[in-house]
Amino acid sequence: MEARKVLPRKDGRVIIHFDYDCFYAAVFEAKNPSLKGLPFAVQQKHIIVTCNYEARRRGLHKLQLINEARRTCPDVIIELGEDISKFRDASKELYNFIKQYSWNGRIERLGFDEVWMDVTDIVDYNLETINRHDLDHSFFYTSRDDLTEGFDFDATIHAGHTYPKDAVSNLSEDGTLNEKDLRLKLGSHFAMFVRHQLEQHKGYSSTVGIATNKLLSKLVGNLKKPKGQTTLRPIDSIDSNSSSVIDFMDAHEIGKVPGIGFKLAQKLRELVLQRATDRDPGYSGIKEHVTVSQVRIHPDIDCDKLEKLLGGPGSPHGIGYTVWCLLHGIDDSEVSQARSVPRQISIEDSYIRLDTMPELLKELNVLARSLLKRMRIDLLCDTDDFGGSSDDTAGDDNHASKSSLAGKRWLAHPKTLRLTTRPRMPMQVDGTRMRTMKRISHSCPLPNFVFGLHESVDALAEKLVRESLLSMFRKLHPEKSWWNLSLVNLAVTNMAEAAGESRTANGRNIGNMFKRQEDVLKDYRVTEADDAVPSNAVVDGVYDTTRENVVVGPMPENKDEDSGWIEDDSIGAATDYCHTCGSSVPPFAMIAHQRFHSPALR
DNA sequence: CAGGGTTAAT
DNA sequence: ATTAACC
Structure with a gap:
């Protein structure tokens, strides 16, 4: 292994990270908009899992005990959210909606309320056609096929906020740095556009981050929490003595870095605080706030030392290098392809x-x-029904609710x-x-x-x-x-x-094409701009989606695996019922079954 | 470290 | 086949 110098971050991509604002609450609000102005929270078991911003204004927060919440805000309206099917459905709907704007299918969901999108190809396409002498009157093409689709925008500025807040705008004159910056500007306008579509057509607001990798896009979005968007501009000084990315990462608490979970964070804290985080006799509630910079500055931090510290049985190989990269804002992981x-x-x-x-x-x-x-x-x-739709017309086959x-x-x-x-x-x-x-x-x-x-x-x-x-x-x-x-x-x-x-089809096994159901988008006309949308970014576009969604990927290699599953040979007709648990048990197995119960009952 | 999950990497 | 990490 070589002693690595500054292996450079790769800033070749443009990644957008979406995070729907208080998602569970938003799902209820979408169905019942009158909730929007009221303090509203969603409950699972005995805690508030999320609440809207009106409720937060009144002192509520996520993961709060119900009793405490009611005491703090007696007016709060609470709905039960233990059945998560509606959240799952809404999440899929929004995901599919966003997916229509992707050209390369690199769009990945995390949990129900987060989505990454790799828009590098879209940005590069627009970069080729943009007029560099009239950047403030640019047009963003959102479709390769229909050149009327898109929106007007000002490519001299970012849409929304940026991380070095008001960074030296045109510091470098030598092509490369400005080019990087321009790409992210395009990305930010496209993000604003998609975010706006989401809000207009689905009624969900989101917070987004734009950066050159997944890690940074996710983290930077947090800077403007409700309904905001932030772009992280990677600005490195020529002598590498300062870097906006390093500065950005440095301020984070170690456990807040995605990819560094509970266990890794604990180990890193122990390293920095030398051996005493938890279970320190005498101290109970120590401030264990360890930042990325504290870890990064630490003398024992290089890939190999980290690997020794963090690697172990059950941990992924190369974890030391991975963590080292994360601390430096480096994340080469790809946005994964949408899966069917x-x-x-x-x-x-x-x-x-x-x-x-x-x-x-x-x-x-x-x-x-x-x-x-x-x-x-x-x-x-x-x-697949071939053209002639199979009786989906009036004739509901016999009442069948299971007809489907x-x-x-x-x-x-x-x-x-x-x-x-x-x-x-x-x-x-x-x-x-x-x-x-x-x-x-x-x-x-x-x-x-x-x-x-x-x-x-x-x-x-x-x-x-x-x-x-x-x-x-x-x-x-x-x-x-x-x-x-x-x-x-x-x-x-x-x-x-x-x-x-x-x-x-015995013998006949024609590679069958299957086309995914295409979401039929009606033509859209956007008329309003979001708070954070600069007025010149008001979009006015018409979309059609004839998106081919060919399923690529490994052929199924369907090994047998069908044809005759052999029943468990010991299962016969069950005729008896266990008096303890009520399950049906074949007579010959009853003795063993009873034995199963008895020792358990102490 | 609450609750109902999902994904990736052993 | 099992666990860590993430929301």
Whole structure:
């Protein structure tokens, strides 16, 4: 390994990061706009998960206890947000909306309320056509195909705010630096435009950051929190003695840097504060505010030392180098391509107390049902009807509410089923409870019967619990050990995409093209500018979307994996029911089943 | 370190 | 197959 000098940041890209403002609250407000002026919060279990800005003005904040919130603001309106399906739906809708403005498909979601977009290609295209002698009367092309689509803008300035606040605007005259700056200016105007479309057509406001990589774009957006946008201009002095990026990163608390989570942050703090962050007898609430600069300045900080400190069993290789890069604002990770199917589907719930078999079985059934429903929503698509639409006209086939399943096929088959629990730690002698959030999990092949569309979700869920989940649970919590769960999570992972899979066409397996449903955008006309929008950036555009969305990616290599899932040979017709847990158990297995219960009951 | 997740990298 | 990290 070489002693690296300043390996330069790559500033060749333009990345936009969107963050929808108080998203959960905004979803409720979109449906019920009268909430907007009122203090409004969304509750999950006993906490406020988010609240709108009116509520924040009155002293509420995220992750606040309900009681405390009501005391602080008796007028607050609270809605329950434990069922997250509407948030998921809204998130997908907004994501798909933004995606229409992407040319290269590099658009990535993080959680429900954040999206990155790599607009390098769009910026470069516009850079080629822009008139450098009349920058303040520029036109931004938002479509390659239709040159009437776009908006007027002033390319001499950034849209919105910038990080070096009012940086030396035209400091460098030598092409390269200005070119960098110009690219980000274009990016900022495009960001303003998309953000504006979002607000006009979907009713959601967002906060955005524009920079040359994912890390910086996300962080810089935070500077103007509600409804703002900020561009980070990478300005390095010629002698490398000063850098806006370094300055920007330096001020951050170490744990605020994306990619440095709880554990890494703790280790870095220990390094800087020498060995005493937590559990320091004598001190309880020390200020453990360690900044990026403190770590970066620290003598023991180079890639190798960091690797020794942070690397270990279970950590990714090269973590030291990665962290070193993050501290310096370097992040070469790509904005990932939009995917047509998720990598994983999981659902979970948490419990105050879950320590008996009947309760567990009930909860497993509930979770399994939701999981199967979600699989049918996210993984099932209409089988291609060739032009002549299949009876989707008036004739609702026999009342069938399940009619929708008729012509459906699976876009992907998850191959793995995973059960995760978070055991509640037993009480200690002093009555305290070792706080541990650790999860444990067990996985197994997902039985193929779950893909059957003729059986009801309820029936399939029961079968899944009986034939897979119970034995998995037993491996996580072996007999003899008493358990009390604070969380149960069920997931299907390891998606095998079924691209050209054709079981029906014997022998004939023509590579089938499938076109994604195209979102049909009506023509839009924008008339209003956002607060932060400079008046000259008012956009006036007409859009049409004939976006081809070809699914690229590895061919499915569909290994067998279909054809005859062998039933668990020990499962016969279940005729008896367990008196303890109520599950149906084949007679020959009842003895073992009972044994399963008894030691657990102490 | 709350709650209901998702993703990436072992 | 399991965990860390992120929202």
